[in-house]
Amino acid sequence: xxxxxxxxxxxxxxxxxxxxxxxxxxxxxxxTTFTSAxxxxxxxxxxxxxxxxxxxxxxxxxxxxxxxxLRILAPAEQMDSQLAQAVQVLKTTPGIAEVRVITPEEQQxxxxxxxxxxxxxxxxxxxxxxxxxxxxxxxxxxxxxxxxAAEVPGAVLDDHSRWQRPLVKAAQRVWALGLFSIVLMxxxxxAMITLATRAAMAANAQVVAVLRLIGARDSYIASAFxxxxxxxxxxxxxxxxxxxxxxxxxxxxxxxQAMILSGLGFQQLQWLWLLALxxxxxxxxxxxxxxxxxxxxxxxx
Amino acid sequence: MKERDLIDLENVAYTYSGGExxxxxxxxxxxxxxxxxxxxxxxxxxTFLKMCYGALVPTAGNITIFGQDLRAMTRDDIxxxxxxxxxxxxxxxxxxHLNVVDNIALPLAAAGQDSLADGANLKELLNWVGLGHRAxxxxxxxxxGERQRAALARAVIMSPDIILADEPTGNVDWxxxxxLLQLLVELNRMGKTVVIASHDLSxxxxxxxxxxxxxxxxxxxxxQLAGANL
Ligand SMILES: Nc1ncnc2c1ncn2[C@@H]1O[C@H](COP(=O)(O)OP(=O)(O)OP(=O)(O)O)[C@@H](O)[C@H]1O
Ligand SMILES: [Mg+2]
Numbered sequence: 310x311x312x313x314x315x316x317x318x319x320x321x322x323x324x325x326x327x328x329x330x331x332x333x334x335x336x337x338x339x340x341t342t343f344t345s346a347x348x349x350x351x352x353x354x355x356x357x358x359x360x361x362x363x364x365x366x367x368x369x370x371x372x373x374x375x376x377x378x379l380r381i382l383a384p385a386e387q388m389d390s391q392l393a394q395a396v397q398v399l400k401t402t403p404g405i406a407e408v409r410v411i412t413p414e415e416q417q418x419x420x421x422x423x424x425x426x427x428x429x430x431x432x433x434x435x436x437x438x439x440x441x442x443x444x445x446x447x448x449x450x451x452x453x454x455x456x457x458a459a460e461v462p463g464a465v466l467d468d469h470s471r472w473q474r475p476l477v478k479a480a481q482r483v484w485a486l487g488l489f490s491i492v493l494m495x496x497x498x499x500a501m502i503t504l505a506t507r508a509a510m511a512a513n514a515q516v517v518a519v520l521r522l523i524g525a526r527d528s529y530i531a532s533a534f535x536x537x538x539x540x541x542x543x544x545x546x547x548x549x550x551x552x553x554x555x556x557x558x559x560x561x562x563x564x565x566q567a568m569i570l571s572g573l574g575f576q577q578l579q580w581l582w583l584l585a586l587x588x589x590x591x592x593x594x595x596x597x598x599x600x601x602x603x604x605x606x607x608x609x610x
Numbered sequence: 611m612k613e614r615d616l617i618d619l620e621n622v623a624y625t626y627s628g629g630e631x632x633x634x635x636x637x638x639x640x641x642x643x644x645x646x647x648x649x650x651x652x653x654x655x656x657t658f659l660k661m662c663y664g665a666l667v668p669t670a671g672n673i674t675i676f677g678q679d680l681r682a683m684t685r686d687d688i689x690x691x692x693x694x695x696x697x698x699x700x701x702x703x704x705x706x707h708l709n710v711v712d713n714i715a716l717p718l719a720a721a722g723q724d725s726l727a728d729g730a731n732l733k734e735l736l737n738w739v740g741l742g743h744r745a746x747x748x749x750x751x752x753x754x755g756e757r758q759r760a761a762l763a764r765a766v767i768m769s770p771d772i773i774l775a776d777e778p779t780g781n782v783d784w785x786x787x788x789x790l791l792q793l794l795v796e797l798n799r800m801g802k803t804v805v806i807a808s809h810d811l812s813x814x815x816x817x818x819x820x821x822x823x824x825x826x827x828x829x830x831x832x833x834q835l836a837g838a839n840l
Binding site: 330 | 664665666667685686688689690691692693697699703704705706707708712716717719720721722764768
């Protein structure tokens, strides 16, 4: 405390003065640390959820891009006409970008691993396949089925990837919700830290008045509070992030067959996101405190 | 405004919810002079001083501080101006968690001039006000007279052009008030302008042998230069 006793005789040292002009801020200090820790902890989970949802939606979207397959099973003499008819129907269906008839050679290649190279594909009642790629809008499967039933009796639409579309939508929504939660937590932290700052300034009204009286600028007075709250927030956020990361790390892994939960977590480089958390929360605290102190100071001449 | 006036008041009035406190004040604080500001309790002495260092803005009229119009000054301008004005507040006001020497050096720290606070100068200043042995004490541990002297030391550490002292001898005995007066007279001899607000007429009479003081009296909301007979 008593810097005057050291040999240099210098009282308040250059670096330390701003930090010492405001006495310890009591409960507001604890409040800031706790809030930052709690928010960081929650952000870790929201982030994990958002990242997991993003991964799921990516994976499912990739599967979706595979489109659908049309199978045609018809007597040999009708095969070619039905095939042509089906292609005609598909080409005139809105939402379909590309239609490609799988050639018999390709089909042979597909079946070879199971039946060997000598399989006489022509002689067997093997269905012919048409590969369908949707465009961005997607087509209406119900309408297509009705048209096919009327015009191509042997056609079966195998819309295997379609069930995944709502899942992708859901995953994208979870991702957005995760991000929204993170923004909300940031705003909540800012609000709490603003309140803590204002409480600290009210408790130190006398200190602020004295500093003003002796010619301290607003920036000097504000920085005494801002530095303190920013450091507290950083410290709290570091603790909260570490705790959150540990909790994530201890979640059951894939090996435990924990189904959907196994996707919840950080993968490789994603862990680095967590390193950014304490500085970001400290930055939120910095701006919130600066704003609050400046506003409070303006009331005082 | 004359060349050597530090603070000019032009038709200044101060009105608050309770009515008009001061009105039609026109006067100049000349550089190098020694002033007493007197008047009954509640007459507006503190209010007058607060306007002089920009803590209050007059409700009418203009105040010019070091050539700057108070109304046009930004908050930073006011802060910078206060480094040239040493204020001894009526109730002193310290940072109670910092010891005496840190409190006295506070204006230097706030001005980012800590390097100027070399230990020898501070010791000298403390000894000058007779607080050399109290450097490590906390303000609440000081007596009334010690507080007043510490406040005076803090007011002069930036080597201001003018010292505004509000009841500097407020709650000290006669001997101590003479000592404080002596310090202010010494500062005036060093070229500083001094304004002392006090309702203690005996102090003012005693000072007459030491210094040629101008006595301003607030009477009936107006300020007037008092005659020889107080
Ligand atoms: N903004 C305000 N609101 C309410 N009352 C005020 C305000 N400004 C001044 N006053 C009143 O004006 C009067 C003058 O106050 P001031 O402190 O200037 O007097 P003073 O001459 O310094 O008195 P003292 O000798 O007791 O220190 C007081 O009664 C005070 O309550
Ligand atoms: Mg007063």
